[in-house]
Amino acid sequence: MEYEKPSSPLNDPSPTPFVSNKPNKLVAAKLHKVLNASIADDTRIKSALSALSDIPDLDETELRRNLRGTIEKKEIATNQKFMDAFSVVVKQLEHLETEMKDMQASCTQMRGKLDDVAVETAKMIKETSNYQDQSEACDTRIMVADRFLEKFTLNQDEIHCLTSSTTPVDNTFFEALTHLQQIHSDCKLLLMTAHQRAGLQIMESMSLYQESAYDKLYRWTQFESRSSFGGDSIDVSTLMTKALYSLRHRPVLFQTILDELAMARRDAVARAFMTALTRGGPGGTPRPIELQAHDSLRYVGDMLAWVHQACAGEKEMLEGLFHRNSANTEDDYQGVSVAMINDAVDDLLDAAMEGTCRPLKTRMEQVLVLQPNAITSYKMANLIQFYAITMGRLLRKNSVLAKTLYENTEMAYKYFFKTLNAQSQRLLQNVEPPSKDLTVAPVVRDMTAQLKEILASYDSSLVMATQPVNDLPEFDFGEILDAIVEPLLQMCEASVEKLNKVDNHIYMINCIHYIQSTMTMYSFTEKKRQALSEQTDERLDLLANEQCRDLLQQSGLSKIDQALKTKEKEVPLSSLPNMNAQSLKNTLSKLDSFLVMASADVSPQLQHLATSEHCQKVQDKAIHLLLDTYRRISEAVQDPANGYGVDPHLILPRTVEDMEAIFSFAL
Secondary structure, eight states: OOOOOOOOTTTOOSOOSSSOSSOOHHHHHHHHHHHHOOGGGOHHHHHHHHHHHTSTTOOHHHHHHSHHHHHHHHHHHHHHHHHHHHHHHHHHHHHHHHHHHHHHHHHHHHHHHHHHHHHHHHHHHHHHHHHHHHHHHHHHHHHHHHHHHHHHOOOHHHHHHHHOSSSOOSHHHHHHHHHHHHHHHHHHHHTTSSOHHHHHHHHHHHHHHHHHHHHHHHHHHHHHHHHHSSSSSOOOOHHHHHHHHHHTTSHHHHHHHHHHHHHHHHHHHHHHHHHHHHTOSGGGOSOOGGGGTTSHHHHHHHHHHHHHHHHHHHHHHHHHHHTTTOTTHHHHTTTSOHHHHHHHHHHHHHHHHHTTHHHHHHHHHHHHHTOOOHHHHHHHHHHHHHHHHHHHTTSOTTSHHHHHHHHHHHHHHHHHHHHHHHHHHHHHHSOOOOOTTOOOOHHHHHHHHHHHHHHHHHHHSTTTTOOOOTTSOOOOHHHHHHHHHHHHHHHHHHHTTTSOHHHHHHHHHHHHHHHHHHHTTOGGGHHHHHHHHHHHHHHHHHHHHHHHHHHHHHHTOHHHHHHHHHSOSSSOGGGSTTOSHHHHHHHHHHHHHHHHHOOSSOOTTGGGSSOHHHHHHHHHHHHHHHHHHHHHHHHHHHOGGGOOOSOGGGTOSSOHHHHHHHTGGGO
């Protein structure tokens, strides 16, 4: 069914008598807009309708009848309310404007005042900054003043501790005294600056305290020296060590205290030594030393051992008292000479051991005087020498004990040499000739045995391993060897005065060899052994010469050799009596018979020599001398100046080479 659009006056083509045929575009547009508008989608229409629905007491009929008027009335009423509310706001704004003007005036006035205050505040800040700088400077001055007073003044406690006689001398006292000394030292630096006046004033005020402190310290140290250092055992206190260190700055007081200590220790050590000699230790252990007086060597050794132990203990105590063993001694003794400390220790040690010197020397001299045995006398001298060297390292060289020990050593060696001299005199008074076989006499063997024991004693003693002390006398063992060996050799020479030269030399060589063999194993006898070897070689040469003289006599060469030695140089040998060619030929004819009889066997006389080595040396030397003589004779015969013609070899039965070949067993 076709839809038919309803007819409308707008669509009616037939004209109307009151409507213009000219189209109205504005109305048409509006109408077209209204017709095409969707009420449901128009938000303004929705808002308008909502506003209409909010109007009270408005029914639908009245709304349709007078909508515009109603709306206008509503608008007027609303505007009236707005005007009423806005008038209130206007009044409030006017009031606010009035207050704002008042506030602006107040702010302007306040700003002016603030500007004035800022100017004043700037002045105050500047003044405050100046005052702050002055305050800091004052604080610095106060701090410097406090530090100065702390450094250069003593507090009341320190002054009371140093000057009061009721307070004890303890660590607090020494701390205060150290502070006082530091102040005094610092004042010397002040004197080199612009503050000389302050330095002088402080030194004057501190000097009074210093004198009082040293007087108090001196009296305390003097009491301690007398009361604590007079016993056998001493416990060195740190307070006494500090006291001595402090008193070194007062040399007079320091020396007085040293004298007190020396006196106390001298008496204590001497008393302890006499107690050890006569009464022994507590309860009789150890026993008194004098109970060993019958054994002179042990008696002297016990006395010296006690003195050495006492000396070592005394030195250890004194070094502890003066801190001389401290690793930082130089730091501890700033301002004080180290030599002064060493001298003080040496002086006290010398004084302490001085009390032992007289009883020790008296008793040792009594023992030495009564000692007839040379061996014991030497052992005692060696023992005293060892202790003299050992204690010489503990004591200074000019100390009383060191001098006493070396005097005792000299005295011991004096008595020892006196014993040897007496022994030598007895030997020389009872000289007996040796046996026919020229062996060493029993008396020589006895004296050599004594020498051997003395050598063994010296070798086993500690003197060998002990280096001598500088500037102290040394005792040469060579003097002892000379004192024993030389008289013994003199006795041997006296015993062979009546023997022929060969036997004389053989016996002396045997004796020297026997004595020398005793000393071979000891290196310290090398010098003496060398001297004896030279004597032996000299006598072996003399013995070889005698042996060669016999060989020349047996071979017939003696007369020819004598003629060569005695003739003038210009005189021909052939012109001498019995020296012509025929005489020489007759004389040299005996040489062949001699060579036939010659052998390598040792002559009977040389068999008395103690060693085959000596025999061989003599024989070799004699044959060499014989060959040298034959060589000279051969050269003289062949020399035309001696007048033996053109065939001198006819005179000589053998050439030199033949002779050397014959005696090759000895070459």
